[in-house]
Amino acid sequence: MAQQEFVSLLKTHQNIVHKVCNLYMDQHKDREDLFQEITLQAWKAFQSFRGDSKFSTWLYRVALNTAITFYRKEKRSPSIYSTDELPEMVSLDGPDPIEAQLKAMYTAIGELSKIDKAIVMLYLEDYAYQEIGEMIGITANNVAVKMNRIKTKLKEQSQKYMDQA
Amino acid sequence: MDLDQFKTELNTKLATDHINRSDADFEHIMKNKTSSFIDKIKKSLWFEIVIGFLLNFGFVYAAFDASMRSMRIYFGVFSVLMYLFLFFLIYLLLRTNQLKTTDQSIKKNLESYIKLIEEFVKRYFQFTMALLPICLVFAGYLGYYDGHADATLNAYNSGYQFGSKLNGTQFTIFLLSFLVFIILGAYGMYHFTKWYLKKLYGNYLSDLKKCMSELQD
Numbered sequence: 001m002a003q004q005e006f007v008s009l010l011k012t013h014q015n016i017v018h019k020v021c022n023l024y025m026d027q028h029k030d031r032e033d034l035f036q037e038i039t040l041q042a043w044k045a046f047q048s049f050r051g052d053s054k055f056s057t058w059l060y061r062v063a064l065n066t067a068i069t070f071y072r073k074e075k076r077s078p079s080i081y082s083t084d085e086l087p088e089m090v091s092l093d094g095p096d097p098i099e100a101q102l103k104a105m106y107t108a109i110g111e112l113s114k115i116d117k118a119i120v121m122l123y124l125e126d127y128a129y130q131e132i133g134e135m136i137g138i139t140a141n142n143v144a145v146k147m148n149r150i151k152t153k154l155k156e157q158s159q160k161y162m163d164q165a
Numbered sequence: 166m167d168l169d170q171f172k173t174e175l176n177t178k179l180a181t182d183h184i185n186r187s188d189a190d191f192e193h194i195m196k197n198k199t200s201s202f203i204d205k206i207k208k209s210l211w212f213e214i215v216i217g218f219l220l221n222f223g224f225v226y227a228a229f230d231a232s233m234r235s236m237r238i239y240f241g242v243f244s245v246l247m248y249l250f251l252f253f254l255i256y257l258l259l260r261t262n263q264l265k266t267t268d269q270s271i272k273k274n275l276e277s278y279i280k281l282i283e284e285f286v287k288r289y290f291q292f293t294m295a296l297l298p299i300c301l302v303f304a305g306y307l308g309y310y311d312g313h314a315d316a317t318l319n320a321y322n323s324g325y326q327f328g329s330k331l332n333g334t335q336f337t338i339f340l341l342s343f344l345v346f347i348i349l350g351a352y353g354m355y356h357f358t359k360w361y362l363k364k365l366y367g368n369y370l371s372d373l374k375k376c377m378s379e380l381q382d
Contacts, residue, residue: 003192003195007188007191007192007195008188010191011186011187011188011191014185014186015180018179018180019176019179019180022179022180023179033200035194036194036197037199037200037201039191039194039195040194040195040197040198040199041199041201041267042267043195044199044267045267045268048268049268058268061267061268061269061270061271062267062268064271065267065268065269065271065274066201066267068271068274068275068376069201069202069203069274069275069278069373070201071200071201071202071205071369101171102171102174102175102178105168105171105175106175106178109175113375113376113379114376115271115376115379115380116379118271120168121179123168124172124175124176124179125176134270135270135271136270136271136272136380137270137271137272137273137380138272138380150168151167151168151169154168155167155168
């Protein structure tokens with residue numbers, strides 16, 4: 001019964017798991033492994049889910065914790081976030097500058113640290129700084145400071161990629 | 166270019182590039198085993214506990230059955246220490262099982278992981294180092310003692326004294342060689358253990374600590 005309920009909830013919110021996998025892993029095989037790990041960890045933790053928070057918020061927490069502590073035995077290469085590959089990647093987009101900008105920003109996000117990625121992900125989901133702080137374990141003020149730094153870093157990095165292209 | 170400018174597009178981009186999973190897919194995934202680092206530690210602990218108990222049966226048997234007195238003492242002491250280590254491993258396993266991490270905040274989760282792995286590595290290292298004097302000095306001493314006893318007995322039977330075979334210089338050379346053996350053995354074991362633990366847990370631990378330090382900024 002609990003398993004059916006869990007599967008149904010996870011199926012509805014699976015885009016959260018996919019987002020985390022896409023953000024933290026750049027290779028298909030690693031994404032698959034992480035997807036499986038998040039599903040299993042979520043299922044293990046589901047017994048303690050009391051519904052105090054929304055399932056989506058709870059799932060974000062489980063997924064981010066799993067992604068941050070995920071242990072990858074083999075380092076696969078090359079990475080799509082590699083700056084060496086970037087000019088080619090961006091230049092392929094040629095006629096659509098918006099798409100090129102988006103890819104540059106996406107690549108810049110991919111280069112952030114694991115913690116910064118988590119903050120960006122929750123920010124993109126429109127969580128308030130207070131909620132982000134609770135999920136990360138820091139104060140709302142600290143989130144605001146970090147978010148400002150991240151925005152500046154992303155702006156500079158993505159601009160650099162666009163200039164290189 | 167600003168992050169906010171692409172908020173919607175980035176969200177869409179991250180959410181795409183996947184195939185929607187069905188109920189059957191999820192049920193299939195849930196039959197698999199996890200491969201988290203904590204689960205790897207758990208597996209390793211279970212393996213060591215089982216192997217440790219099996220080996221200790223052999224040690225206890227040798228402690229009672231060995232013909233040489235030094236071997237009986239050696240295995241006797243070793244099995245007592247091994248039991249202490251097994252209790253420690255069981256304690257670590259219980260602590261690992263109590264780790265309910267995934268649905269707490271990222272900072273708390275990292276703290277629990279770091280604390281557990283650090284303790285695991287620290288105790289492991291301490292135990293291995295504590296075994297060094299026992300394995301090297303104790304084994305060497307007992308070996309010499311039994312060798313001496315046997316030689317004395319043989320000497321008595323054949324009519325000459327054991328001590329007469331080793332003059333002052335020879336005894337000094339023997340003692341120096343024994344000391345060099347102990348120092349080199351201890352040095353090698355110390356560095357090997359450090360390297361091995363770093364190889365197994367070091368990189369992962371420093372990765373987690375890096376994340377933690379970001380949160381403490």
